[in-house]
Amino acid sequence: MTYCVGMLLKEGLVLLSDTRTNAGLDNISVYRKMFTFEEPGERVIVMLTAGNLSVTQTTLARLNEAIDDPEATLDTSIMQADSMLDVATITGEMLSRVTAETQARMDRMNQAATASMIVAGQRKGGRMRLFLIYPEGNFIEATEDTPYLQIGEHKYGKPILDRVITANTPLDEARKAVLLSMDSTLRSNLSVGMPLDMAIIETNALRVSEYRRIEANDEEFAAMSAAWSQALRDAFAQIA
Amino acid sequence: MTYCVGMLLKEGLVLLSDTRTNAGLDNISVYRKMFTFEEPGERVIVMLTAGNLSVTQTTLARLNEAIDDPEATLDTSIMQADSMLDVATITGEMLSRVTAETQARMDRMNQAATASMIVAGQRKGGRMRLFLIYPEGNFIEATEDTPYLQIGEHKYGKPILDRVITANTPLDEARKAVLLSMDSTLRSNLSVGMPLDMAIIETNALRVSEYRRIEANDEEFAAMSAAWSQALRDAFAQIA
Numbered sequence: 001m002t003y004c005v006g007m008l009l010k011e012g013l014v015l016l017s018d019t020r021t022n023a024g025l026d027n028i029s030v031y032r033k034m035f036t037f038e039e040p041g042e043r044v045i046v047m048l049t050a051g052n053l054s055v056t057q058t059t060l061a062r063l064n065e066a067i068d069d070p071e072a073t074l075d076t077s078i079m080q081a082d083s084m085l086d087v088a089t090i091t092g093e094m095l096s097r098v099t100a101e102t103q104a105r106m107d108r109m110n111q112a113a114t115a116s117m118i119v120a121g122q123r124k125g126g127r128m129r130l131f132l133i134y135p136e137g138n139f140i141e142a143t144e145d146t147p148y149l150q151i152g153e154h155k156y157g158k159p160i161l162d163r164v165i166t167a168n169t170p171l172d173e174a175r176k177a178v179l180l181s182m183d184s185t186l187r188s189n190l191s192v193g194m195p196l197d198m199a200i201i202e203t204n205a206l207r208v209s210e211y212r213r214i215e216a217n218d219e220e221f222a223a224m225s226a227a228w229s230q231a232l233r234d235a236f237a238q239i240a
Numbered sequence: 241m242t243y244c245v246g247m248l249l250k251e252g253l254v255l256l257s258d259t260r261t262n263a264g265l266d267n268i269s270v271y272r273k274m275f276t277f278e279e280p281g282e283r284v285i286v287m288l289t290a291g292n293l294s295v296t297q298t299t300l301a302r303l304n305e306a307i308d309d310p311e312a313t314l315d316t317s318i319m320q321a322d323s324m325l326d327v328a329t330i331t332g333e334m335l336s337r338v339t340a341e342t343q344a345r346m347d348r349m350n351q352a353a354t355a356s357m358i359v360a361g362q363r364k365g366g367r368m369r370l371f372l373i374y375p376e377g378n379f380i381e382a383t384e385d386t387p388y389l390q391i392g393e394h395k396y397g398k399p400i401l402d403r404v405i406t407a408n409t410p411l412d413e414a415r416k417a418v419l420l421s422m423d424s425t426l427r428s429n430l431s432v433g434m435p436l437d438m439a440i441i442e443t444n445a446l447r448v449s450e451y452r453r454i455e456a457n458d459e460e461f462a463a464m465s466a467a468w469s470q471a472l473r474d475a476f477a478q479i480a
Contacts, residue, residue, distance in 0.1 A: 240467065
C-alpha cells in the first residue's frame with residue numbers, strides 16, 4: 001500500500017508521499033514514490049505513484065527513456081509536451097501500456113498488477129494542473145471544488161482534508177494539513193511508512209520551491225504529530 | 241455498506257449502528273441493524289449486523305425461531321445459553337450456515353454474499369463481553385487493550401476512537417466518541433446513512449440502560465457535529 005496526496009491551491013501545489021513498499025507483511029522496503037522533472041523557468045512536473053512497483057518503475061523508466069531519446073517529440077517526451085494536459089496524456093498512455101504488458105503475464109498466475117499516479121505541475125504560459133491517472137490510462141483533474149486528489153490508502157487521511165482544505169488555503173496551512181493527513185494514515189495502516197517526501201511548487205515559480213525528505217526521527221514532524229493528538233483530545237473534551 | 245461499532249468499557253457497553261442498506265447507489269432503504277434480546281435481571285444481548293441483508297435477516301429470523309422453539313435448549317437458544325461465549329458460538333454457527341446456503345446459490349451467478357456481526361451483552365453471573373463474528377462463524381473478542389470492535393466501513397471513524405478510547409473511558413465520553421466516529425463516516429461514505437440506533441448497557445444492569453434512535457433531523461446530533469467541525473478547525477489553526 002501507499003499514501004500519496006496532491007493539492008492544487010491558488011498559491012501553488014503541495015505534494016506528499018510515503019516510501020513504503022511491501023510484498024506481504026514480512027517484506028517491506030523503502031522506495032521513492034515521488035519523481036521530479038524540472039526545467040526551471042520552463043516547466044516543472046512532479047509525479048507520485050501507487051500500486052505495483054514493477055509497473056510504476058517500468059513506467060517511470062520508459063518516460064525517462066523517451067525524454068533522453070534523440071528523436072523525442074512533443075508527443076513522446078513529457079519535457080517537450082506543450083501543456084500539462086499533454087503530459088498527463090503521455091503518462092497515462094505509458095502507464096496503460098505497461099499495465100497491459102504486465103497484466104498479460106500476471107493473468108497466467110491469476111494475479112493482478114495495477115498502479116495509479118498523480119501528475120502535477122505547470123508549463124510556462126499555462127496554469128498549474130493536478131491529475132490523477134487511473135491504471136487504464138484515463139485521468140481526472142483537480143478543480144476548485146475538489147482541490148485535492150489521493151492515491152493508495154486514502155480513507156484515514158481524508159476527514160481532516162475535507163474539513164480544512166479549500167482552493168484558497170495558504171501553502172503553510174496546506175503543508176500542515178497534508179502532514180496531519182499522512183500522520184493519521186501512518187497510525188492506522190502498517191503498509192504506509194516513513195520517510196516521507198514533500199514538494200511544494202509555488203504558482204508561476206516553474207520550479208520546485210521546496211523539497212523535504214522527512215525521516216522517521218524528524219523532530220518537527222514528531223512534535224506536530226504529538227501536538228495534533230493533544231489538540232484533538234482537547235477539542236474532544238471541550239465539546240458537549 | 242454499513243458502519244457499526246461496539247465498545248466494552250469498565251462502566252459498560254456502548255453500541256451504535258447506522259440503518260442504510262443499498263443495492264447499488266440508486267436503491268437505498270432504511271433497515272434496522274441493531275437487535276436487542278433482553279430478560280431483565282437475567283441477560284441482555286445486543287447484536288449489530290453488516291453485509292448482505294438476506295444473510296443477516298435470515299440469521300436473525302432463525303435465531304428468533306430457535307428462541308421460540310418449544311424444544312429449545314441451551315445449545316440452540318441464545319436466551320437459554322449459559323454464557324455470552326455460548327451466545328457468540330450459537331450466533332457464529334447460525335451465521336456460517338446461512339452464509340454457506342446463500343453462497344451456494346450465489347456461486348452460480350458469480351456473486352458473493354457475506355455478512356459479519358457484533359454480539360455484545362452480559363449473562364447474570366458472568367462479565368460483560370463483546371464479540372465480532374466473521375462470515376465463517378469464528379469470532380474475536382474485545383479486550384482491555386482493544387476495547388472496541390467495528391464492522392462495515394470502519395476506516396473513516398477509526399482515528400478518533402484510537403485517540404480517545406480506553407477501557408477506562410466513562411460512558412458519556414464514549415457516547416460522544418462513537419457519535420463523532422459515525423459523523424466522520426457519514427460525511428465520507430454515502431452508503432452509511434441516518435437514522436442511527438444507539439444502545440448503552442451499564443455494567444451489571446442486565447438490561448438496556450439507554451436506547452435512542454437518532455433521526456436525520458436530530459438537533460442534538462447536528463449541534464455536536466457542527467461543534468466538532470469547529471473544534472477540529474480551531475485545533476488545526478492552533479498547532480504550529
